[in-house]
Amino acid sequence: MEKYLINPNQKLSAISRDIYGTFSEHLGRCIYEGVFVGEDSPIPNVNGMRKDVVEALKEAGLPVLRWPGGCFADEYHWKDGIGPRASRKKMINTHWGGVIEDNSFGTHEFFELCRQIGCEAYVTGNVGSGSVQEMSEWVEYMTFDGVSPMADLRKENGSEKPWKLKYFGVGNENWGCGGSMSAEFYADQFRRYATYVRIYDRKNRVMKIACGPNGSDYNWTDVLMARAGRMMDGLSLHYYTVTGDWGHKGKALEFTDEEYYTCLEKSYYMDELIRCHDAVMTRYDPKKRVGLIVDEWGTWHDVEEGTNPGFLYQQNAMRDAIVAGLNLNIFNKHSDRVKMANIAQTINVLQSVALTDGEQMLLTPTYYVFKLFRDHQDSTLLGSYLTTKKLGERLPQLVESASEKEDGTIVSTVVNTSLTESAEILCQIADSKVKGVTAEILSGDPHDHNSFENKNAVFSKPFDGAEATADGFKATIPPCSVVKFLVERA
Numbered sequence: 001m002e003k004y005l006i007n008p009n010q011k012l013s014a015i016s017r018d019i020y021g022t023f024s025e026h027l028g029r030c031i032y033e034g035v036f037v038g039e040d041s042p043i044p045n046v047n048g049m050r051k052d053v054v055e056a057l058k059e060a061g062l063p064v065l066r067w068p069g070g071c072f073a074d075e076y077h078w079k080d081g082i083g084p085r086a087s088r089k090k091m092i093n094t095h096w097g098g099v100i101e102d103n104s105f106g107t108h109e110f111f112e113l114c115r116q117i118g119c120e121a122y123v124t125g126n127v128g129s130g131s132v133q134e135m136s137e138w139v140e141y142m143t144f145d146g147v148s149p150m151a152d153l154r155k156e157n158g159s160e161k162p163w164k165l166k167y168f169g170v171g172n173e174n175w176g177c178g179g180s181m182s183a184e185f186y187a188d189q190f191r192r193y194a195t196y197v198r199i200y201d202r203k204n205r206v207m208k209i210a211c212g213p214n215g216s217d218y219n220w221t222d223v224l225m226a227r228a229g230r231m232m233d234g235l236s237l238h239y240y241t242v243t244g245d246w247g248h249k250g251k252a253l254e255f256t257d258e259e260y261y262t263c264l265e266k267s268y269y270m271d272e273l274i275r276c277h278d279a280v281m282t283r284y285d286p287k288k289r290v291g292l293i294v295d296e297w298g299t300w301h302d303v304e305e306g307t308n309p310g311f312l313y314q315q316n317a318m319r320d321a322i323v324a325g326l327n328l329n330i331f332n333k334h335s336d337r338v339k340m341a342n343i344a345q346t347i348n349v350l351q352s353v354a355l356t357d358g359e360q361m362l363l364t365p366t367y368y369v370f371k372l373f374r375d376h377q378d379s380t381l382l383g384s385y386l387t388t389k390k391l392g393e394r395l396p397q398l399v400e401s402a403s404e405k406e407d408g409t410i411v412s413t414v415v416n417t418s419l420t421e422s423a424e425i426l427c428q429i430a431d432s433k434v435k436g437v438t439a440e441i442l443s444g445d446p447h448d449h450n451s452f453e454n455k456n457a458v459f460s461k462p463f464d465g466a467e468a469t470a471d472g473f474k475a476t477i478p479p480c481s482v483v484k485f486l487v488e489r490a
């Protein structure tokens with residue numbers, strides 16, 4: 001029996017809802033076909049956006065969407081994506097499959113998508129191949145409510161009022177596809193570009209996000225914080241879970257037990273990465289004003305056979321759901337520093353929450369994890385401790401987080417990473433009398449997945465294996481599962 005203690009007297013940090021964000025790039029079938037099909041498509045749409053996908057994202061409570069890249073962002077010139085669609089410039093998407101990008105999805109379409117979903121916008125600007133003027137004008141175009149060349153242009157293009165832009169990324173992976181810069185060079189570029197990312201509306205300040213490290217590049221974090229920390233609101237972190245190596249990443253649906261554990265072990269490394277980057281950031285920012293923004297995370301498997309290698313299309317199984325549960329619990333636990341995260345990516349690319357095939361759409365096991373965790377959004381992280389075995393060098397069998405909603409309900413999400421062993425837990429909630437507990441579960445064989453032949457093989461369902469005790473609850477958590485408990489107190 002594992003002991004699980006939750007302490008409502010220990011209120012640690014607010015869990016920003018934006019931790020539950022996704023990323024959507026002009027890559028493969030993420031934007032085109034995945035969300036945007038155009039008004040004339042036979043696929044049911046509202047102003048060109050797929051109804052099924054928008055509904056699903058709303059239902060999962062998607063709080064924030066990142067766009068247009070990724071590597072694409074540093075070769076994107078936003079003025080190519082405004083004005084009458086028929087006259088928009090066409091370009092080759094050199095990073096992703098060498099296909100023609102016709103710019104039919106641009107700034108207006110992105111904000112229309114966010115409006116339909118009801119989520120915040122996170123736009124990334126071009127540092128690698130764009131100018132300070134171009135970036136500055138984009139922010140003016142999106143956010144200025146007054147008379148100016150860019151505000152007037154936006155009005156001419158049909159949007160009288162500016163949009164709410166919550167986050168703006170000053171470049172992406174500028175250590176790599178965004179210009180191959182050194183940390184010192186980028187830090188100075190960030191200061192220069194960010195100076196002209198003007199704040200036009202004090203009540204709706206745009207948060208400026210600097211390009212952060214690749215995985216464990218702690219020097220990058222150190223240099224950025226030392227040279228530019230005071231000018232940023234957030235520093236990004238990218239870390240992908242690759243089971244094999246970048247040459248042979250491994251398949252999404254075919255893997256051995258050993259590969260299952262390797263994948264999870266590598267994914268759990270996120271915890272160490274956040275702790276160490278946080279420690280570096282804390283040297284310069286002890287009050288944790290600057291957020292760590294994990295704006296690309298998730299599994300990166302080999303592409304599905306027969307698909308364009310540049311489109312990064314992969315299936316999604318229960319193993320991916322376990323990865324999602326691990327990472328979301330880790331982000332919750334570090335919510336004093338992690339203020340936003342965006343899984344890569346939303347649809348048809350990497351660890352997606354939905355896949356489409358023509359007019360069909362399916363929800364992946366990862367989607368259901370986001371839905372289960374939705375109750376943590378904007379709740380307060382509580383101190384918690386769960387005894388558990390180690391299954392690898394650092395991978396625990398059980399990984400949990402607990403929070404308190406505004407109405408006092410306790411939310412706890414527990415992931416059982418074991419392939420074979422269930423876990424009995426006895427939970428005690430300090431100084432509490434418990435009225436009742438309800439639970440939901442996502443579980444199965446790690447290879448289980450939804451396909452276009454069987455779209456409902458995996459989904460979350462009510463879990464009747466939890467029983468309230470006087471001061472908590474007890475439950476037996478099946479192998480390879482993610483469980484959410486909602487505890488009502490007297």
Ligand code: AHR
Nearest residue numbers: 069070071072172173344
């Ligand atoms: O998500 C796919 C790519 O991975 C992004 O474009 C880039 O930022 C990262 O290397």
